[in-house]
Amino acid sequence: MSPRTGRDLDFPTWPQYDGGEYTGLVRALEQGQWWRMGGGEVDAFEREFGDYHGAPHTLAVTNGTHALELGLEVLGVGPGTEVIVPAFTFISSSQAVQRLGAVAVPVDVTPDTYCLDPVAVEAAIGPRTRAIMPVHMAGQFCDMDALAKIADESAVPLIQDAAHAHGARWQGRRVGELGSIATFSFQNGKLMTAGEGGAVLFPDDATSAAGFLRHNCGRPRADRGYFHRTSGSNFRMNEFSAAVLRAQLSRLDAQIAVREERAPLLADLLAAIPGVVPQARDPRCDRKPHYMAMFRLPGIGEHRRNALVDALVEEGIPAFAAFRAIHRTDAFWETGAPEESVEDVARRCPNAEAISTDCVWLHHRVLLGSEQQIHDVAAVLADVVGRV
Template identity: 70%
Template structure:
């Protein structure tokens, strides 16, 4: 609770209204509920592609499958390596590991929490087939450095843009940055249908191959079961697409409001002794703010978790930050590098700090009022004083 004694009442998530209801009825009544017979997925792909500055998008079952399919399109498989941030949700690495590749974790920048280009450069080797920057919490990674590094090394980039719907770097949206980009529509994401994902493409040929592979290798006009490539069923259904079309229409307004609230909340949190908010590179000139992230340097993981629980009890939707992927048992089941956890920890000191001392607040907090930003600051300050 705040000093007023009342917990803040933030907007709920997911948000929906008659737009979603209308879309669901429209999908229902068209009589065809899968993409090959309906029109909602096709329309959503066109709208999502246009919104992100490209002509080509493919709607998929979820964001993890989007990464997996994109990696296959880049030729990733057994005997290859993919460079991923050590500080990310584990789907970034598991998408590579599930198709037989080795995931190579590298450290992140302690200001933006995005992958450190210098660490990426050190990790590139003869088996490196892809570099996967993650646009952490909506902040675009250093694409100037990464694009040059990709061009110099010949290793393609794959954007994990699960947090970055509508983000911009130098005024360019993710679809304009010249690489494959994977998005997620999981329940907590900036636009959602409960689950879902998408890929955006820089060219028609890669999009066409992606379509084949997301539909069991089968062209849309095929009637003779001539499966032209290997693949799987990663097709999005019509109901999800109908919901996402409505979600996309309100995204700009939500981003605009979060961009107003985030600097205020960052300043308020930064004035609390011991709190360091996530920074921002001004070249990222539009941050959709999937999370409001901040650190408490020097805190132990156990105490950080106590702080998170206390914030939740007082009405602030808080979460512990992602665990270093190499500190998760699942990371080592298949496709782990020939390095020990201790060796990776020594190479990733910033990740070691973040997974221990970082907290994130749900992006719905940034859809609240200015007064609620001050309430959050009061609650965080109070909790840190007693936790």
């Protein structure tokens, strides 16, 4: 409830669960084996999640950051290599690169979709570039046609960071049907969650086999003699997380349908507020799951933007400041940074600079609310914009 206006802003809670999660947890408990090598929940979840996304191979892992690390490692990313990442993204996109000893090269995003700019990507490719990482921001696909063309011509593979894009489609194709490795997160706020967790979609047998070995400490599935064939780590998902995620997946379609219905209404209402510019949608993204409802207030500045977010939260709206540009964090420069200064990167990435200071996002549970609540959100935002 908004304390100023009395509007009903009691949105649906998140995470959501019902008897499906309870049943799954008991099923995992009673099978007598609680890790993936002896139980059946992780195997079943991999099949179901892979089928849902059109992927020939799926591997469930401990979290979304590990999913990125694993996918990058399979592509040969390591010391002496570089990976192109968006300058505007959550820090895990770059840290996964840097944890492998490689250099993360930030490039700019488009000012309307907040997704990787293909022109900037092409300009950044060099002799050490081993991968290009498009991040599907808030469920909005990057320009996969342009990026696929660049990848083909440069022989530099794509790895999709699809942490926001569960169930998304690009011109009728699902994430797993685009021919590249893709990674997902099941962290607590994501569109489906087990608190933590991740998944990697592989396009072929070879990358899938390499991924399984490396996520299992280099050990083959049927090994009994400790013949560890590669380096790796323990990125295995446990049976309880997989059981919860199977239930979460079962309701994802219905939730996306509600968000797809509410999102255009919210975007239209926000666009009618002077100074507010909602995230654009590329029409080729014909199904957007709306991990976040994002909008910009160009020119507002970081201080006023943060004050606006605080005011929205006080009114009962789950609002957040947008990600800080990765080069504006101390973490980015600790290891695996390019040989540039902060200001050098900032000059190359003006859109990321601006978005990180003037963008706000609303939790996707807002879009699971009623149509009236969507109108109420817009009315509260209009009031807050007028007084902050």
